[in-house]
Amino acid sequence: MISFFDNLDWDMVWEATGSTVYMTAIAGVSTFVLGLIIGLLLYATNEELLFKNRAFYSVLSLIVNVFRSIPFIILLILLIPFTTAIVGSFLGPTAALPALIFGAAPFYGRMVELALREVNKGVIEAAESMGATKFQIIYKVLIPEALPAIVSGITVTLVSLVGYTAMAGVVGGGGLGDMAFIEGFQRSQNDVIVIATLLILAIVFVIQIIGDLLIRAIDKR
Amino acid sequence: MIRLQDVGKIYRSKRGAVEAVANVDLTIERGEIFGIIGYSGAGKSTLIRLLNMLEAPTSGSIQIDGVEMTSLKPKELRGVRKNVSMVFQHFNLLWSRTVEENIMFPLELGGFPKARRKERVAELIQLVGLDGREKAYPSQLSGGQKQRVGIARALASNPDVLLCDEATSALDPKTTDSILELLVDINEKLKLTIVLITHEMHVIQKICHRVAVMEAGKIVEQGPVAEVFRHPKQAMTKEFVKQLTSPSENELTFAKLRERYPTGKIVQLTFVGSTAESPILAEVMKDSPVLFNIIGGNVGQSQEGALGTLFIQLIGETAATQAVITKLQASDVEVEVDHR
Structure with missing residues (x-):
């Protein structure tokens, strides 16, 4: 077993782990913010009580569906010109971010919309009967009441993002996926593949545990 | 206090129009407990929602304290709503907030000085008899306690009118009685006008001064409770009185x-x-x-x-x-x- 890890350059492993965590974290935060906005827009423009606007809803909904339907690996390739234009290169962890965000935010936006729809209509009516404004309904009722579902949604999305970062590695995004593919697969170093897998699993577990703890703390139902 | 003249509400959908409320004339005096009874689908839920404009009438005039509700701008309407509170059948509390925070909710919506909020919430908790439960979440309360929170929340903005939408229909008989007693209590203490809708005649008998009977969107009979109870004229009214006797x-x-x-x-x-x-x-x-x-x-x-x-x-x-x-x-x- 000792000799099995002979190929490992630990500096390389930690750098790759750092890249994966970096991509997941930056893309995660951006996805959370963007997805929340998309979800709120979808919900609010489809709700009589708020800002019902069928045209706006249909267009946004279509865009979301299109981005959700494109397989991530193809999205990566499609976005190369866009990425080169704004990041300056299409290689490296930072260059992977646009594709990660475009892939995850629409997905998360739908989850937020669903979470908001689950909020009891009666509670919204009650707030309305007390003279709440539309914005007060959104930030005092909808978001707090949907929070557990919003948090569990971001947990699921972060786990998918970790998977996406591994795929981004294949097109030169860096990180553990990149390492497993280039150093592991292409150079037939199985130990590199194994260690990359274990580290990705560890990251996913940590995300899931933190998410579960958070939900348990905020869900008072 | 509350005056409805020839009020109608028609819901239009692809499958046609439904007349939920038709030709309703009603006057409710200040300080009275006015009951509206009818079976589900009679239009009473719609009628009570017309009073705070959660539903806009298709025709007719609704006046509260001389203010014509149908011509209010959204901002003015939000102001008036702080004066016309509502209590719901399924309580509609925010589960993410404690008892205290739920009662504070209407105070946060504006117009109430921040410094006095805690004090006001404490008063209300006292009034509805929820001492000691301030920090509990709705999921930890019984149905009756939840409705007490609902009532306290409705009273927080110091309204003149309280609308009760089947406020006791989800409660067992004993709890219903205690909530009804609370309503009578606040009606007397706060000189509050209460409008309630129900399908249960004993609720009407127990606390209402006057009653209106609704059937198919129309008010078929109205009068003082004892009078209607003794001399029910319409078949629908007789049926409700019979429920009791x-x-x-x-x-x-x-x-x-x-x-x-x-x-x-x-x-x-x-x-x-x-x-x-x-x-x-x-x-x-x-x-x-x-x-x-x-x-x-x-x-x-x-x-x-x-x-x-x-x-x-x-x-x-x-x-x-x-x-x-x-x-x-x-x-x-x-x-x-x-x-x-």
């Missing part, structure tokens, strides 16, 4: 008694207020040859005192029985003879 198992007993005493006459007596509290029956019985067979009855409380019904079978000669009936009627007892 004559449980269905009575019918079985009636059938048996008719068989056993074919000459007997079954009558229903209705007493209101002082007549329910004095020994009228005993006095009539004392000097009459007619035999009284008591079948069943009940006495309930109402805003005008006791409200009772009694079913008896009178066994004796026709003339004598008639004399008893006349005597009872002379003592202000409502007598209805069962002619089957």
